[in-house]
Amino acid sequence: MRGYLLRRLPSALFVLLLASLLVFAVLRLVPGDPAAVLAGPDASAEAEAAIRASLGLDDPLPAQYARWIGGLLTGDLGPSYAIGGRTADLIGDGIGATVELTLGALLFVIVLGAAFGMVGATSRNRWLRGTVRILTTGALAVPPFVTGVLLVLLFAVLLGVLPPGGRVPLLTAPDLGVQYLLLPALCLALPSAAVLGRYLEDSIGRALSEDYVRTATAAGIAPRRLLWRHALPNALPPVVTLLGMQTGHLLGGAVLVEAIFAWPGLGQLAEQALVRRDYPVVQDLLLLLVTVFVLVQLVTDLVHAWLDPRIRWE
Amino acid sequence: MTTPPLLEVQGLDVEFTTPDGGALHAVREVSFTLRRGETLAVVGESGSGKSTTALALLRMLPGTGRITGGAVRLDGQDLATADEPALRAVRGARVGMVFQDPMTALNPVLTVGRHLDEVLRAHGGRDRKARRTRAVELLALVGIPDPERRLDDHPHQFSGGQRQRVLIAMALAGEPDILLADEPTTALDATVQDQILTLLGDLTRTTGTALVLITHNMGVVARACDRVLVMYGGTVVEDGPTAEVLSRPRHPYTAGLLAAVPRLSAPSGTRLTGIPGTPPDLSLPLAGCAFAARCTLAEARCHTAAPTLTEVAGTGGDTVTGTATGAGTGTDTGSVRAACLLAAERTDPLPPPPPPARIDRPAPGAVVLRAEGLRKTYKSRRRSFTALDHVSLTLAAGETLGIVGESGSGKSTLARVLAHAHPADGGRILLDGQDVTRPGRAALHSVRRRVQMVFQDPYASLNPRMTVGEIVAEPLRAFGTVAPGERAERVAELLRLVGLDPAAADRHPRSFSGGQRQRVGIARALAPEPAVLICDEPVSALDVSVQAQIVGLLTDLQRDLGLALVFIAHDLAVVRQVSHRIAVMHEGRIVETAAADELCERPRDPYTRALLAAAPEPVPVRARLPVGAVSA
Numbered sequence: 001m002r003g004y005l006l007r008r009l010p011s012a013l014f015v016l017l018l019a020s021l022l023v024f025a026v027l028r029l030v031p032g033d034p035a036a037v038l039a040g041p042d043a044s045a046e047a048e049a050a051i052r053a054s055l056g057l058d059d060p061l062p063a064q065y066a067r068w069i070g071g072l073l074t075g076d077l078g079p080s081y082a083i084g085g086r087t088a089d090l091i092g093d094g095i096g097a098t099v100e101l102t103l104g105a106l107l108f109v110i111v112l113g114a115a116f117g118m119v120g121a122t123s124r125n126r127w128l129r130g131t132v133r134i135l136t137t138g139a140l141a142v143p144p145f146v147t148g149v150l151l152v153l154l155f156a157v158l159l160g161v162l163p164p165g166g167r168v169p170l171l172t173a174p175d176l177g178v179q180y181l182l183l184p185a186l187c188l189a190l191p192s193a194a195v196l197g198r199y200l201e202d203s204i205g206r207a208l209s210e211d212y213v214r215t216a217t218a219a220g221i222a223p224r225r226l227l228w229r230h231a232l233p234n235a236l237p238p239v240v241t242l243l244g245m246q247t248g249h250l251l252g253g254a255v256l257v258e259a260i261f262a263w264p265g266l267g268q269l270a271e272q273a274l275v276r277r278d279y280p281v282v283q284d285l286l287l288l289l290v291t292v293f294v295l296v297q298l299v300t301d302l303v304h305a306w307l308d309p310r311i312r313w314e
Numbered sequence: 315m316t317t318p319p320l321l322e323v324q325g326l327d328v329e330f331t332t333p334d335g336g337a338l339h340a341v342r343e344v345s346f347t348l349r350r351g352e353t354l355a356v357v358g359e360s361g362s363g364k365s366t367t368a369l370a371l372l373r374m375l376p377g378t379g380r381i382t383g384g385a386v387r388l389d390g391q392d393l394a395t396a397d398e399p400a401l402r403a404v405r406g407a408r409v410g411m412v413f414q415d416p417m418t419a420l421n422p423v424l425t426v427g428r429h430l431d432e433v434l435r436a437h438g439g440r441d442r443k444a445r446r447t448r449a450v451e452l453l454a455l456v457g458i459p460d461p462e463r464r465l466d467d468h469p470h471q472f473s474g475g476q477r478q479r480v481l482i483a484m485a486l487a488g489e490p491d492i493l494l495a496d497e498p499t500t501a502l503d504a505t506v507q508d509q510i511l512t513l514l515g516d517l518t519r520t521t522g523t524a525l526v527l528i529t530h531n532m533g534v535v536a537r538a539c540d541r542v543l544v545m546y547g548g549t550v551v552e553d554g555p556t557a558e559v560l561s562r563p564r565h566p567y568t569a570g571l572l573a574a575v576p577r578l579s580a581p582s583g584t585r586l587t588g589i590p591g592t593p594p595d596l597s598l599p600l601a602g603c604a605f606a607a608r609c610t611l612a613e614a615r616c617h618t619a620a621p622t623l624t625e626v627a628g629t630g631g632d633t634v635t636g637t638a639t640g641a642g643t644g645t646d647t648g649s650v651r652a653a654c655l656l657a658a659e660r661t662d663p664l665p666p667p668p669p670p671a672r673i674d675r676p677a678p679g680a681v682v683l684r685a686e687g688l689r690k691t692y693k694s695r696r697r698s699f700t701a702l703d704h705v706s707l708t709l710a711a712g713e714t715l716g717i718v719g720e721s722g723s724g725k726s727t728l729a730r731v732l733a734h735a736h737p738a739d740g741g742r743i744l745l746d747g748q749d750v751t752r753p754g755r756a757a758l759h760s761v762r763r764r765v766q767m768v769f770q771d772p773y774a775s776l777n778p779r780m781t782v783g784e785i786v787a788e789p790l791r792a793f794g795t796v797a798p799g800e801r802a803e804r805v806a807e808l809l810r811l812v813g814l815d816p817a818a819a820d821r822h823p824r825s826f827s828g829g830q831r832q833r834v835g836i837a838r839a840l841a842p843e844p845a846v847l848i849c850d851e852p853v854s855a856l857d858v859s860v861q862a863q864i865v866g867l868l869t870d871l872q873r874d875l876g877l878a879l880v881f882i883a884h885d886l887a888v889v890r891q892v893s894h895r896i897a898v899m900h901e902g903r904i905v906e907t908a909a910a911d912e913l914c915e916r917p918r919d920p921y922t923r924a925l926l927a928a929a930p931e932p933v934p935v936r937a938r939l940p941v942g943a944v945s946a
Contacts, residue, residue, distance in 0.1 A: 210418065211419045212418065212420055214374065214419070215411075215413060215484070216421070218410075218413075219405060219432065219433040219485075219487070219488075220402045220404070220433070220436045221406070221433070221436045222402060230432075233421075233424070234421065308422070309423060309425075309470070
């Protein structure tokens with residue numbers, strides 16, 4: 001496994017390098033000037049130029065890039081342009097909330113996806129299968145900003161059982177924290193859970209029609225064991241790969257969901273930073289997102305290899 | 315003498331529902347008995363109902379299949395009406411089953427030990443340690459070396475032959491009374507097939523297990539079983555002792571099937587014997603005999619009256635037909651039963667098949683294709699695999715070069731390199747004297763026009779979304795050899811050339827049989843008027859009675875068009891009959907090249923000799939020399 005990780009390292013680093021270049025370039029191509037935002041609409045051209053010079057925005061682009069990467073490598077993310085405070089502190093403040101939301105959503109994705117998939121693939125009850133099919137289609141078709149509003153309307157306004165927004169950290173007050181987490185996590189999870197469920201259903205169905213299941217049937221092995229011990233281990237590897245990709249989706253989707261539920265996470269921070277052209281904050285956030293994504297892919301591949309003995313030694 | 319039969323199948327009927335709602339009557343009124351320790355072969359071609367019968371015995375019919383009549387009695391218990399728990403107690407414990415494809419029949423994520431453990435556990439093995447000990451014994455029993463250690467390996471770490479051994483060990487784990495093997499050696503090379511058949515024979519003898527061996531291969535029947543059941547169109551047409559049925563078939567279909575098996579003894583240039591026509595459409599009701607439409611001896615009544623399986627005069631003696639229950643069927647091994655109105659009355663043997671015709675072919679002309687020292691290596695991160703190792707050959711116009719070898723010997727790689735589907739790593743290819751090893755774009759285009767390929771699988775090699783006309787017209791469009799306005803006419807001409815009705819152009823491949831599809835594949839290959847046709851296992855997916863038609867077509871086309879043929883196959887007997895010369899491939903090298911008859915009669919290389927020895931012949935075992943078994 002260590003050899004495998006070492007082999008994967010160069011390509012992972014290359015992806016990060018490429019991503020950093022892309023993030024850096026795209027931000028500077030987007031119209032808008034941080035100095036102009038900071039100086040305000042009524043400032044003189046001289047004041048704007050002074051701000052630009054003080055932020056180092058007059059330096060050539062390669063120098064700016066080198067300064068950013070150099071800071072990252074030495075652990076100094078520098079000050080934020082517009083929001084105030086140090087970038088590292090801003091990210092530190094929001095990361096707990098976002099990790100909480102994403103993990104909560106991931107749990108929903110796995111539980112709901114597994115339930116949808118198993119019911120779809122194995123239930124003999126036609127009504128149940130039909131209901132799951134309608135649910136997954138709905139979850140896929142309706143965007144989170146609509147489901148979010150609907151969830152708030154139903155659980156917070158009509159039933160009044162859950163808060164409509166805000167956050168209480170889970171670690172400080174678990175009982176209250178869960179109440180605040182439920183709706184945003186569910187809202188974020190629904191589309192991915194539907195995709196995962198459909199995929200799992202298909203994957204189990206295919207595994208159940210494989211020759212080796214016929215072999216096991218002919219050996220007198222009971223249907224329940226056929227499903228759990230013979231078909232499922234074969235059905236899981238591709239689903240795990242999909243789950244890895246969906247985790248990336250969750251991170252991206254968190255920006256929107258945090259806005260709907262007033263969830264004080266990195267999504268909120270990203271939105272503010274982008275509007276104010278706060279280059280350091282946006283750059284660091286995007287690169288963080290890419291890093292997490294690369295790590296998730298790596299973990300996915302390891303789990304995949306662990307589940308499938310045929311690729312263990314490659 | 316009068317022990318009741320172990321298994322008694324009586325009037326078994328199986329139907330499938332077709333996608334358009336019709337009924338497909340796959341098995342019709344099948345009756346047979348099996349006694350303890352007996353070895354019974356069920357032989358037939360695709361669609362004969364042999365595999366469906368096997369699956370129906372254990373009520374494992376796929377999809378819409380269902381038993382619509384009859385009984386399957388195992389020691390008196392009717393499995394056709396038994397409930398699921400009762401069936402599970404039979405599956406694996408009283409009847410063990412082995413399937414065709416060892417590559418897909420084992421679960422890739424479970425170790426071999428787990429496979430065996432699951433079976434033992436399902437049939438009451440409570441103690442984990444005892445199960446493991448038993449699993450080691452079972453692996454040793456089927457001849458896996460170092461069983462203790464191999465228990466923790468996964469299926470992909472075993473060869474094809476070893477995987478089939480593991481499957482046999484699984485089937486034997488519950489110490490069954492019956493081993494049901496459905497084409498257990500079809501996916502294996504001849505030498506490995508021989509080892510597996512030897513193993514099955516030894517195991518059934520030592521354990522007293524009865525064996526039902528389902529196969530399409532008459533050679534396997536001769537090699538492995540005491541008794542044979544011949545099936546056609548979902549019905550049993552003949553049932554009797556193997557030696558008797560093989561040497562004196564009573565049913566015209568059995569006789570035709572035997573005559574169609576290519577014999578290694580037939581010299582080069584012999585036309586293969588086939589059975590004209592195609593198997594019956596099982597979705598239609600059957601009025602008379604299923605074989606009547608293809609039978610040369612059929613009379614008017616054969617088309618209207620369905621024959622029943624009755625004992626043929628002059629065999630066996632004292633027993634009545636096998637449908638009687640209990641006592642009475644115990645001594646019928648000596649008797650032959652046939653479902654043929656005429657056979658019931660006939661006392662003379664069937665007329666012998668017409669002597670094999672010669673292929674009238676002109677002598678080969680000038681050399682068109684020459685390969686010198688071809689090399690091809692496939693590399694992955696860890697290892698590299700040499701598929702072609704300095705392969706040289708020549709091919710003349712109007713000549714057929716046969717290439718034989720087992721799987722992995724490099725024959726298909728050679729075909730692809732010659733057809734420029736893969737580039738060679740080294741060596742030279744000369745076409746009409748010009749070096750075309752690494753052609754440019756334009757040169758490659760013209761090389762592809764001159765060298766065409768016919769593929770093995772007529773089901774996978776035709777695009778299911780295109781009509782036959784579009785498939786055949788595609789090379790015409792790609793090479794621009796025919797003006798757009800004349801394409802339809804040329805397509806019709808090509809279809810006629812391969813023996814198809816030009817009206818077939820508007821239909822999709824799915825509405826054709828395997829043999830007809832292979833004709834379409836040949837028409838497509840002929841479309842750009844090639845000089846060289848490379849046929850990679852062109853008949854191995856087809857039934858013996860149909861393969862003669864395709865091989866005959868290829869040789870006729872060669873005569874009429876002066877084609878140079880490369881004929882790749884694993885069946886030496888077919889290759890000998892169609893080829894002028896044969897090259898034997900082994901581990902990427904050509905170990906021997908000689909005139910076809912010379913190579914088969916006086917093989918020089920030890921590997922050629924091994925191949926010849928392993929080829930199964932449909933001759934009763936006592937007339938043959940035993941072949942030594944080597945571990946797979």
